[in-house]
């Protein structure tokens with residue numbers, strides 16, 4: 180054990196990166212090709228959630244949580260387990276966390292109905308909706324900013340980064356805030372892991388998931404308006 | 406006590422039979438390869454191995470991507486064509502073992518490869534199951550060499566590996582480290598265990614192994630596999646903008662990669678260096694480095710000094 184303790188600082192982030200950027204982006208590209216045109220349906224569901232965040236109805240809060248939960252299970256099974264895990268064995272440990280996130284969303288959001296979308300504007304609501312908008316519309320355009328082919332676009336509901344950022348957005352806006360905190364943990368951790376991965380690959384825009392976490396925490400800690 | 410006595414009696418008997426056979430006629434393998442330039446004897450048996458092998462960390466972790474699998478197969482094809490034999494992998498390397506298995510099947514090269522893998526799990530009991538999984542990924546009948554990866558749970562795993570060797574389920578046993586980590590523990594194990602191989606980092610700038618580990622390997626008759634010859638590409642990248650010295654041709658180096666490989670494999674303790682690559686031109690370049698001429702000791706010092714002063 181002491182050996183492990185004394186050598187840990189000799190490791191760099193790149194010692195933990197199992198694959199090259201080329202392999203990673205090709206994986207995303209091939210996954211997009213295989214799924215097309217289901218990305219459009221995922222986007223449509225994202226728009227439905229966004230609309231429900233902007234104009235909450237009596238039933239819509241439970242629906243938002245259910246749709247997000249479904250997306251967490253789908254992404255865990257379809258992308259993480261079936262594809263990403265082929266080049267990153269650590270995903271075997273991440274998949275159960277994604278499923279747990281789905282259970283939390285269903286339990287707290289859908290069944291208990293403890294997460295509500297506020298109807299009045301506030302800083303947390305603005306930040307939350309901005310995060311969701313980013314995940315839905317800007318995140319898939321990141322390849323253009325990073326100088327990659329648009330075929331590596333990561334769409335909400337299909338890939339984990341925009342899903343985690345969108346979920347952070349919903350939870351940043353949600354009331355009461357003490358109900359949202361436990362659900363922020365897993366998407367937040369995923370975003371940090373993703374930031375580390377992208378940063379190690381020296382991807383332009385690697386800071387995006389990190390900024391999402393900062394925005395979500397800032398939104399949640401924002402002093403309540405009197 | 407009883408079983409121990411039985412075991413050692415069997416070992417002695419086997420040893421006598423082997424010795425008798427060996428004095429009568431040298432193993433065919435050894436004879437056939439004796440004259441081949443660019444090979445080195447494995448100290449514990451005399452079996453000869455080409456001095457450049459092939460690593461698979463990152464480069465062969467390509468998942469199910471058919472285009473990338475074909476590229477890796479092409480690298481393996483040119484590796485074998487260039488006379489290569491040792492391919493090194495680990496259960497830690499994502500899909501690399503499966504990629505190697507794919508390549509071996511496509512090329513029909515199961516008989517050609519010197520299969521080198523590792524056991525890497527902190528749970529000592531799951532070592533054998535992990536090894537069996539790795540073997541299935543490679544599609545080989547048994548591994549030529551199994552190593553304890555980064556000394557993880559090394560006591561238990563070495564016990565397993567020595568038992569497997571005794572039972573003929575693996576031919577050679579070793580341990581690995583890299584980046585100059587854990588050299589003290591490494592040295593202690595080298596002194597106390599009957600290892601066939603050690604694997605460590607050594608190149609023209611990372612030369613710590615010259616102090617104790619390489620001399621000890623020679624003294625104890627342990628083969629040395631050198632990983633990270635190019636510092637995972639950082640070294641070759643850094644040197645790319647620098648001119649090769651004119652005298653590099655005296656050692657037959659036409660590129661920095663060959664300059665570095667020749668430096669490594671000319672160390673008398675080194676059996677084999679295992680650069681990894683995704684590129685056919687690079688694997689050819691690397692395999693071409695195994696032939697003569699190789700630097701002598703004075704030239705090796707000159708090579709190291711030149712790179713240090715760049």
Ligand SMILES: NC(=O)c1ccc[n+]([C@@H]2O[C@H](COP(=O)([O-])OP(=O)(O)OC[C@H]3O[C@@H](n4cnc5c(N)ncnc54)[C@H](OP(=O)(O)O)[C@@H]3O)[C@@H](O)[C@H]2O)c1
Nearest residue numbers: 460461462583632633634635636637638662680681682683
């Ligand atoms: N603890 C351990 O047990 C341990 C630790 C580290 C490594 N290893 C083993 O040792 C192997 C080698 O180490 P490594 O892969 O870390 O690093 P390495 O072999 O020093 O470097 C690999 C890199 O060098 C580049 N390269 C290869 N041939 C080249 C050439 N002729 N000219 C220019 N660049 C060239 C490759 O890029 P291209 O693809 O562009 O050619 C690749 O990115 C590993 O693959 C692994 O099998 C074991």
